[in-house]
Amino acid sequence: MLKIIHRLEENIIALLLVGMTLLVFVETILRFGFGMGLMWSEELTLHLSAWMVLFGASYGLRVGAHIGVDFLVKKFSEETQRIIGLIMVAAALVYCILFMYGAWEYLGKIYKVGIELNDMSIKKWQAHSILLVGFLLIGIRLIEIGIRMWRYEQTMISMHDEAKEVLELQKEAVGGLK
Amino acid sequence: EPITVKFSHVVAENTPKGLMANKFRDLVAADPALKDKVVVEVFPNSQLFDDDKVMDAMLLGDVQIAAPSLSKFQKYNPQLLIYDLPFLFKDIAAVDRFQQSEDGQTLLTSMKDKGYIGLGYLHNGMKQLSANKPLKTPEDAKGLKFRIQTSDVLAAQFEAVGGVPVKKPFSEVFTLMQTKAIDGSENPWSNIYSKKFHEVQSDITESDHGVLDYMVITSSEFWDGLDEDVRTALKKDMDEAVTYGNEMSVKKADEDKQAIIDSKRSTVYTLTAEERQKWVDAMKPVWDKFKDTIGADLIDKALKANEG
Amino acid sequence: MTIAFLFILLFALIFFGMPIAISLGLASITTILLFSHDSLGSIALKFFESQSGHYTLLAIPFFILSSAFLSTGGVARRLIDFAIAAIGHVRGGLAMASVLACMLFAAVSGSSPATVAAIGAIVITGMVRAGYPMAFGAGVITTAGTLGILIPPSIVMLVYSAATEVSAAKMFEAGFIPGIMMGLLLMVAIYIVARVKKLPAQPFPGFRTLLVTGGRALGGMMLIFIVLGAIYGGVASPTEAAAVAAVYAFLIAVYGYRDIGPLKGKPWVSEGESTSAAIMRNLLYFPRAMVMSVGDQEVRKVIMDAAKVSIMLLFIIGNAMLFAHVLTTERIPHHIAETIVGWGLPAWGFLIIVNLLLLAAGNFMEPSAILLIMAPILFPIAVKLGIDPIHLGIIMTVNMEIGMLTPPVGLNLFVTAGITGKSMGWVIKASLPWTLLLLGFLLLITYVPQISLWLPEYLNELRGFAPGS
Ligand code: NA
Numbered sequence A: 001m002l003k004i005i006h007r008l009e010e011n012i013i014a015l016l017l018v019g020m021t022l023l024v025f026v027e028t029i030l031r032f033g034f035g036m037g038l039m040w041s042e043e044l045t046l047h048l049s050a051w052m053v054l055f056g057a058s059y060g061l062r063v064g065a066h067i068g069v070d071f072l073v074k075k076f077s078e079e080t081q082r083i084i085g086l087i088m089v090a091a092a093l094v095y096c097i098l099f100m101y102g103a104w105e106y107l108g109k110i111y112k113v114g115i116e117l118n119d120m121s122i123k124k125w126q127a128h129s130i131l132l133v134g135f136l137l138i139g140i141r142l143i144e145i146g147i148r149m150w151r152y153e154q155t156m157i158s159m160h161d162e163a164k165e166v167l168e169l170q171k172e173a174v175g176g177l178k
Numbered sequence B: 001e002p003i004t005v006k007f008s009h010v011v012a013e014n015t016p017k018g019l020m021a022n023k024f025r026d027l028v029a030a031d032p033a034l035k036d037k038v039v040v041e042v043f044p045n046s047q048l049f050d051d052d053k054v055m056d057a058m059l060l061g062d063v064q065i066a067a068p069s070l071s072k073f074q075k076y077n078p079q080l081l082i083y084d085l086p087f088l089f090k091d092i093a094a095v096d097r098f099q100q101s102e103d104g105q106t107l108l109t110s111m112k113d114k115g116y117i118g119l120g121y122l123h124n125g126m127k128q129l130s131a132n133k134p135l136k137t138p139e140d141a142k143g144l145k146f147r148i149q150t151s152d153v154l155a156a157q158f159e160a161v162g163g164v165p166v167k168k169p170f171s172e173v174f175t176l177m178q179t180k181a182i183d184g185s186e187n188p189w190s191n192i193y194s195k196k197f198h199e200v201q202s203d204i205t206e207s208d209h210g211v212l213d214y215m216v217i218t219s220s221e222f223w224d225g226l227d228e229d230v231r232t233a234l235k236k237d238m239d240e241a242v243t244y245g246n247e248m249s250v251k252k253a254d255e256d257k258q259a260i261i262d263s264k265r266s267t268v269y270t271l272t273a274e275e276r277q278k279w280v281d282a283m284k285p286v287w288d289k290f291k292d293t294i295g296a297d298l299i300d301k302a303l304k305a306n307e308g
Numbered sequence C: 001m002t003i004a005f006l007f008i009l010l011f012a013l014i015f016f017g018m019p020i021a022i023s024l025g026l027a028s029i030t031t032i033l034l035f036s037h038d039s040l041g042s043i044a045l046k047f048f049e050s051q052s053g054h055y056t057l058l059a060i061p062f063f064i065l066s067s068a069f070l071s072t073g074g075v076a077r078r079l080i081d082f083a084i085a086a087i088g089h090v091r092g093g094l095a096m097a098s099v100l101a102c103m104l105f106a107a108v109s110g111s112s113p114a115t116v117a118a119i120g121a122i123v124i125t126g127m128v129r130a131g132y133p134m135a136f137g138a139g140v141i142t143t144a145g146t147l148g149i150l151i152p153p154s155i156v157m158l159v160y161s162a163a164t165e166v167s168a169a170k171m172f173e174a175g176f177i178p179g180i181m182m183g184l185l186l187m188v189a190i191y192i193v194a195r196v197k198k199l200p201a202q203p204f205p206g207f208r209t210l211l212v213t214g215g216r217a218l219g220g221m222m223l224i225f226i227v228l229g230a231i232y233g234g235v236a237s238p239t240e241a242a243a244v245a246a247v248y249a250f251l252i253a254v255y256g257y258r259d260i261g262p263l264k265g266k267p268w269v270s271e272g273e274s275t276s277a278a279i280m281r282n283l284l285y286f287p288r289a290m291v292m293s294v295g296d297q298e299v300r301k302v303i304m305d306a307a308k309v310s311i312m313l314l315f316i317i318g319n320a321m322l323f324a325h326v327l328t329t330e331r332i333p334h335h336i337a338e339t340i341v342g343w344g345l346p347a348w349g350f351l352i353i354v355n356l357l358l359l360a361a362g363n364f365m366e367p368s369a370i371l372l373i374m375a376p377i378l379f380p381i382a383v384k385l386g387i388d389p390i391h392l393g394i395i396m397t398v399n400m401e402i403g404m405l406t407p408p409v410g411l412n413l414f415v416t417a418g419i420t421g422k423s424m425g426w427v428i429k430a431s432l433p434w435t436l437l438l439l440g441f442l443l444l445i446t447y448v449p450q451i452s453l454w455l456p457e458y459l460n461e462l463r464g465f466a467p468g469s
């Protein structure tokens, strides 16, 4: 079950990224090849990008994509690291809750005004609702991380190492290094 | 503690709008009626919000005054499309007469149910056509890609002459013109000059075919929440600042036009009466499409302003 | 008071391991809550604006996606083969060829760590096998990899233009000559070291090999022409060029080189196959490859890796813009600018301060975040002092390059440590002499603005309309 949800999550993100790339590609080709303009493409692309980032930020937490600085924390004992980690999770949850409150306040205002986006007939509050959804998802992931820390399964929020990441990609391509 | 009024706009401080905003700030600071009661802070250059988001920020109470271009308001009140109609006003004086008329003033307060109150109109100026080839008759515009602001009227206007309206952010227009990704645009003299469009467009046609003006707005929640005397004093200072801004704007339009001609980077063409009529004939049918939305009588009243 | 709170909270969070993006956002939002009358709603609004209001920034995910396809494909290896065939026969030639390969890869990729990884993983072991000291190879590549953000396209330049409204295309034009200069500078330094230390040279493989390797590398190098040609030649905006680049990189990796995806291992011409049969087969492959890529595991993994990095970067950028927004609403850049202008510094003195500030920040933070926080502060002062915004942008970019080489947070250091399996300390020592060279280069760039400004001005003249015409 969890696997299906994860798979779905990844598919949505991939779809958003590929969609926005193809949209700009097609728009560019249309303009140069056929002298045509798509009035709504800029706004749609920008919103696809915003949705990818806000929807994907929590996915980033799951796969440890958000870079952080760990050289200081790593100097502490494992137990201290865990406590610091739990405090950081709590602080990050505060961030999430404040953001969700702000998003609620903001969406409420534009819901009341009821206007549409500039170039597409979509209600603005609907297009921007990913703010609330995105931070809610981040909050859920943070709670998961907190539980793992509580159970001694993880010590830092950002377990990510961008360097290692690029290398892994590379190793697959080059076929391993000594 | 004095009330802080944040005035957020998207252009440089030396433009008519920038000068007007700073003038308002200085007038309020020097106003004995507002001493220790109100402080105005000006944030130029989109430092705080762009024109889209500033409308929302005003509802949230984080910005008190802004001055987006009139095209931005058609989402809130479609009647304001009237200012985008091509060849409706013959010159900026006619625009001014309509704006100061009862109907013009009514439009200012027409968005109250959405939470906004207009405090005045600020001129940017009459729009000119520019392209990388001479535009003498509507046929010359056929197939050319024109950058427009979001507006159904403006899109229809270029489609009416066989052009392709393209929506691109203002900040990218220079590059897109330079790279010939777009062929032309419509802008007042001051925008052409300050953004150096005349350096990347070979020809400018003095068409005066439309107007690009701003509305100075505030949120009704903020405005109605002010003490009566403060509100009156602020409105007085605002009127004075707007008058000053409009003077600057008219003066600057002339100066910038001359500077563009003197630069010789671009050829400025003046239409003959005959050529101009062809443009009018080609573009005026656009009015019919929007007659119901705007109101035929309002259009008639706007036309009357040409006579004054 | 506000500013102290903001920065102390920010650094406390970062050093205790909070992801940089959340550190920036949380510091901003608490500052607003404690010291300002602004609503939380406006924070949410501003965050959405940061994600949906900057067309230029869209180029970032596109360039990352194209980079991802190029890194997994054999583009890097083919570029290296060509570079070695071209200059491997000079003394120290293999190291120089590695720099050349970094330059070529930099011209198709917008990121520095990606450049180090793509080129370094192959050439460092190659250099060791050819008899170079490992520290030498590692140092050269770690430094040459920073060209990824100086030679256009460049993610850092895109962020700079989003923060300052300076044209991204202009920045891309300006970075070209400094990028080539720095590459040549590295090669000259290598040559001198090679003579002193008697480093080996490769035998010259002959012009035939040069042509063949050049031809093989062309598929990758075409991207240079597509991206830079489109932007310099005046055909497309950086965002559009980036989207085209991403689609092209996919095609070249999946269909052209067939290093990944459904056609992997399928040759263009099978043994004993007639030409017409090969043409037919390859024509039919095309729709098949396009359809089958949708479900292909390798293609999917490249897309997800690109999405991961894009989300991470854009999420940092959004939160950094929030941070910059808090600085602005509290008028902090305004006050700092007034103070610095009040000192009556000349432009050259101000530029020293700019460099020191950026170098210090570069020790700890990610380049996009630094740019978004510092640009609003430094930009207005620079304009007042008559410094060209494009020149300032190149100065900031070179500073960010150095920041990738300085501990404790230096992305290129991390990558090289990973490639070589050595400690951070070892990598830092290995790249130190080259970092010093880069510092000298920074001085040159800072005080000779023409290096950065000549090409954009020249191109402008070329495109401009002759006066009086
Ligand atoms: Na690059």
Ligand code: NA
Pocket (backbone or CB within 6 Å): C362, C363, C364, C365, C402, C403, C404, C405, C406, C407, C408, C409, C410, C411
């Ligand atoms: Na660093």
